[in-house]
Amino acid sequence: MIDLYSWTTPNGHKVHIMLEETCLDYHAHPVNIYAGDQFDPDFLKISPNNKIPAIVDREGPEGEPIALFESGAILLYLAEKTGRFLPTRPADRFHVVEWLMFQMGGVGPMFGQAHHFIKYARERIDYAVNRYHNETRRLYQVLDNRLERSEYLAGEYSIADMATYPWVRRHPVHEVDLDEFPHVRRWHDAIDERPAVRRGLAVLTDEENRAVDEPDKAHDFLFGKTQYTRR
Numbered sequence: 001m002i003d004l005y006s007w008t009t010p011n012g013h014k015v016h017i018m019l020e021e022t023c024l025d026y027h028a029h030p031v032n033i034y035a036g037d038q039f040d041p042d043f044l045k046i047s048p049n050n051k052i053p054a055i056v057d058r059e060g061p062e063g064e065p066i067a068l069f070e071s072g073a074i075l076l077y078l079a080e081k082t083g084r085f086l087p088t089r090p091a092d093r094f095h096v097v098e099w100l101m102f103q104m105g106g107v108g109p110m111f112g113q114a115h116h117f118i119k120y121a122r123e124r125i126d127y128a129v130n131r132y133h134n135e136t137r138r139l140y141q142v143l144d145n146r147l148e149r150s151e152y153l154a155g156e157y158s159i160a161d162m163a164t165y166p167w168v169r170r171h172p173v174h175e176v177d178l179d180e181f182p183h184v185r186r187w188h189d190a191i192d193e194r195p196a197v198r199r200g201l202a203v204l205t206d207e208e209n210r211a212v213d214e215p216d217k218a219h220d221f222l223f224g225k226t227q228y229t230r231r
């Protein structure tokens with residue numbers, strides 16, 4: 001049994017999708033990052049960066065429990081554990097790792113900053129909006145060029161696609177029109193239709209719907225004093 005600690009955000013969705021694709025036995029625990037749950041001392045023991053997602057696999061390597069944070073590490077772990085969505089042939093495997101790293105080091109941070117300055121920042125800073133929007137569009141072109149030649153990012157459907165799709169799915173937030181990137185659109189739509197993806201995106205939505213919306217508190221937890229308190 002795997003304990004999943006997560007919320008309904010792109011980084012959470014990566015792992016929800018992988019758990020559904022691999023049919024692993026798991027229990028989802030909500031960590032409402034808009035309500036400050038990420039600072040709970042018990043959560044910080046498994047996720048010291050106060051971010052979701054995190055997992056605890058009660059039957060980890062050598063039968064011992066293992067706790068993991070960072071979505072890319074969790075995807076690699078689950079792929080190793082199940083032998084799925086990460087090829088064994090070294091060249092194929094490293095192409096998946098390459099595109100996974102491209103997501104973790106590029107797509108996630110840049111799209112995330114675009115979301116921040118377009119949607120969450122309390123003042124409009126044109127330089128920052130343009131910088132991250134331009135960078136986001138540049139990364140879309142890299143994806144589009146790749147997907148013109150390859151059905152999925154690293155050949156067959158893999159953890160690299162599971163990592164990237166939840167961010168591309170948020171294209172209205174970072175104000176990118178998928179019609180400008182037709183190969184990304186074709187890839188996005190194919191992944192969007194997968195039953196496991198639909199199930200993964202539904203994980204914790206009841207908890208999200210029940211959550212009380214307190215925008216000022218959420219802003220403080222994510223971007224204000226609470227976030228930057230030394231602990």
Ligand SMILES: N[C@@H](CCC(=O)N[C@@H](CS)C(=O)NCC(=O)O)C(=O)O
Binds near residue numbers: 012072108
């Ligand atoms: N590199 C991390 C990023 C995780 C991340 O940024 N999670 C966000 C939600 S998408 C979060 O938990 N934010 C809470 C906070 O910053 O306090 C990963 O891929 O797991």
